[in-house]
Amino acid sequence: MKNYLFGLLAFALFATVLTSCSKDGDDTTTDLTGTGSVTLEFDHRAGDASLVFGANYRTANGDTVKFSTFNYFVSNFVFVKSDGTEYTVPKDECYFLVKHDDAESREVTISGIPAGDYNEVKFIIGVDSAKSVSPVDQRKGVLDPAAGASGMYWAWNSGYIFVKVEGTSPQAPLNSSTGERTIEYHTGLFGGMTSKTLNNIKEVELHSHDEAAKVRKDTKPHFHIYVDILEMFTSPTNIDVFDNPTSHAGPYSEIVANNYADMFILDHIHN
Amino acid sequence: MNTFNKIFCLLFAVLLFASCKKDDPVVVPEDVKFTVPSNFPAPTYSFSSNEITQSGFELGRRLFYDPIFSRDSSISCGDCHISYSAFSHVDHITSHGINGLLGKRNAPAVQNMAWRTSFFWDGGVPLLDLVPLNAIQNPVEMDEVPANVVRKLNRSSVYPAMFKKAFPGLDTISGADMLKALSQFMNMLVSANSRYDHYVRGESGGTLSADELAGLALFKAKCSTCHATDLFTDQSFRNNGILSDFTLDKCRYEVSTFPDDIGKFAVPSLRNVERTPPYMHNGKFKTLEAVLNHYTSGVKDTPSLDPLLKQNGQLGIPLTDIEKQQIIAFLKTLTDESFSTDPRFQHP
Known part of the structure; x- marks a missing residue:
């Protein structure tokens, strides 16, 4: 009972936070009509371990790193059915800023998805160019750039910071402005x-080879996605x-972006 | 008249007096109509998402001259963008921001913004609405967080009412509306009434002297590829041979990251150029003579030098002393006195 109440509360909270992307379906039918929603859980990892700020991890290069921002x-x-048909989520409904130190942000719900069996999700890391230059x-x-976009925006080179990783490493040189052995990778x-600039927008395609997400009016399948911060430090460079x-x-941001392009891994889907 | 009305009238009179200088004419709605001069191309600004209104313009004007944008309320936009010099910072190589800190590049003129395809010497900002964010956040300019400015505006005794009037339907001031109001003011800063404009549009007062006409012909032949159209810029990024080493400021490269862009700067408009010394991104030249001397004999050869400045293996643009004087005479016909002194654009 307690769990049930807690769940209800959590759901209510969630629905409030993500009003732009959630429409609750309390219908209990299981046919393939109507729309449903899915949850994407971004489970932050550092290699084999769960990511914890302040803990030491080892990069592929052998450096010891500690993180404070991710x-x-x-x-x-875009969600793809096994027969290849795609459903593109209306763009304006779904721009998510995921922050490791904000647990709520690590789980996002997307609704309005036509019922069907989906075994692939595609998205981009960052903000598309059209949105980057929209009014x-x-x-x-x-x-909102005028609100600072949560520190994820460059005003001098207008655009969003797609991925922000900060921390320290004993192998890094002493940073004169922070007085620490800072590591700081802001990629946009x-x-x-x-006028053309470098384009670091990266597309991600996550395919499930076994279970498909059964989107129905009354179900809420769950994509469990690993995001390995250490991948940013390796492959290809x-x-x-x-x-x-x-x-x-x-x-150098091109190298960083090419590295983090494969940091998302679909662990499993459960229905 | 009851007491309430009397107090109200008195209050109104005080407010009116406080908000207007003696010589400040009452601005009527027609005054803020944006029109495209017939010798200009189509504007690039998306007016459909931010139409200029009287109240929006008035608000933008007040914001432009308000130091509320800087961290310690010491610097306003208008401090470094002065109307006399086409809203640039005359006689300042670079401008001093908060705590007297100096900026890296010469403050550009704020004129004909509605036609620009990018902003700043490095073109780092593609939309006018985003331009103020750069100055607000720059640690050597206003060193403030935009969200803080919005908070300060919401706490102010005058702004909430002004915003409500300009952008009806809002309970609190939003950052987007703050930027839109500033854009409305800046979009009205159109300079198209120089003697040259009258000449080219066949209007009265458009007489150019023989030297000025000779200068115009020379300008068309030798300068107008870059300083193109009646905006007097093609809005491209070029290395004009200003330095032999760009280690300290790689400019466009810092935005694009393409090595070919090292040392490339936005081609500035030449409108009101007489009023906007010093010249170049680093304020290297104090006079127009020095600028033309640079183009004839001072161009530095570096890998990204614009090919137009190295034709047939020859550096620079060949000009005789008389030709230089004629070009300068022509450039001075681009001075738009009515723009610099327009009462609508002054400190409210």
Whole structure:
């Protein structure tokens, strides 16, 4: 009973937080008409372990790293059925800022998905270029640049920071402004509007080879997604935190983005 | 008249007096109509999402001159963008921001913003609405957090009512509306009434002297590829040979990350150029003579140098002393006195 109440409370809270993306379906039919919703859980990992801020991890390069910030945008969701038909979530409904230190943000619900069996989800890491240059009043909440977009925005090189990783490493050089052996990787750049820039938007496709997400009016399948922060430090290029302790809107950001492009892994789907 | 009405009238009179300087004419709605000068191309700004209104413009004007944007309320937009110099910072190589800290590049003119395809010397900002965020957040300019400015505006005794009037239907001031109001003011800063404009549109007062006409012909032949159209810029990024080493400021490269962009800066408009010394991103030249001397004999050869400045293996643009004087005479016909002194654009 207690659990049930807690669950109800959690759900109510969730529905409030994600009003832009949730429509509750209390219908109990199981036919393939109507729409349903799915939950995506972003389970942050550091290699084989769960990510804990302040704990030591070892990168592929052999550096010891400790994290204090891990934020990223995911957006432009597409769900694919086993027969290849796709459902593109209306873009404006689903821009999510996931922050490791905000547990609620690590679980997102997307509703309005036509009933069906989906075994693939596609999305981008970051914010698409159209949104990056859209009028300011069309960017609400986490996207509002005038509200600082939660520290995920560059005003001098207009655009969102797609992935923000900060921490320290004894192998990193002493940073004169922080007085610490800081590591700091802020990656953005959407390709520019009238004049071209580097484009670090990365597409992710997560495919399930066994269970499909059975989206129905009365079900809420769950995509359990691992996000391994250490993947940002390797494949295709090992990052040496002594040589490259920081990266912002420079050419090195391309290497960082290519590394983190494969940090999302679909662990399983459960219905 | 009851006491309430009397107090109200008195209050109104005080407010009116307080908000208007003696020589400040009452602004009527027609005054804030945005029109495209017939010699200009189509504007790039999306007016459909932010139409200029009287109250929005008035609000933007007040914001433009309000130091509320800086962390310690010491610097307003208008401090470094002064109407006399086409809203640039005349006689300042770079501008001093908060605590007297100096900026990295020469403050650009704020004029004909509605036609721009990108903003700042490095083109880092593609939309006018996003321009103020850069100055607000820059640690050597206003060093403030936009969300804090919005909080300060909401706490102010005058702004909530002004915003409500300009953007009806809102209970609290939003950052987006703050930026839209500033854009309304900046979009009205159109300079298209110089003697050259009158000449090119065949209007009265559009007489150019023989030297000025000769300068115009030379300008068209030798300068107008980059300083193109009647906006006097093609809005591209080019290395004009200003430095032999760009280690300290790689400019466009810092935004795009493409090595070919090292040392490329946005081509500035030449409107009101007489009023906007010093010249170039680093304020290297104090006079127009020095600028033209640079183009004839001062161009530095680096890998990203614009090919137009190295034709047939020859650096720079060949010009005689007389030709230089004629070009300068022409450039001075781009001075728009009515723009710089327009009472609608002054400190309210």
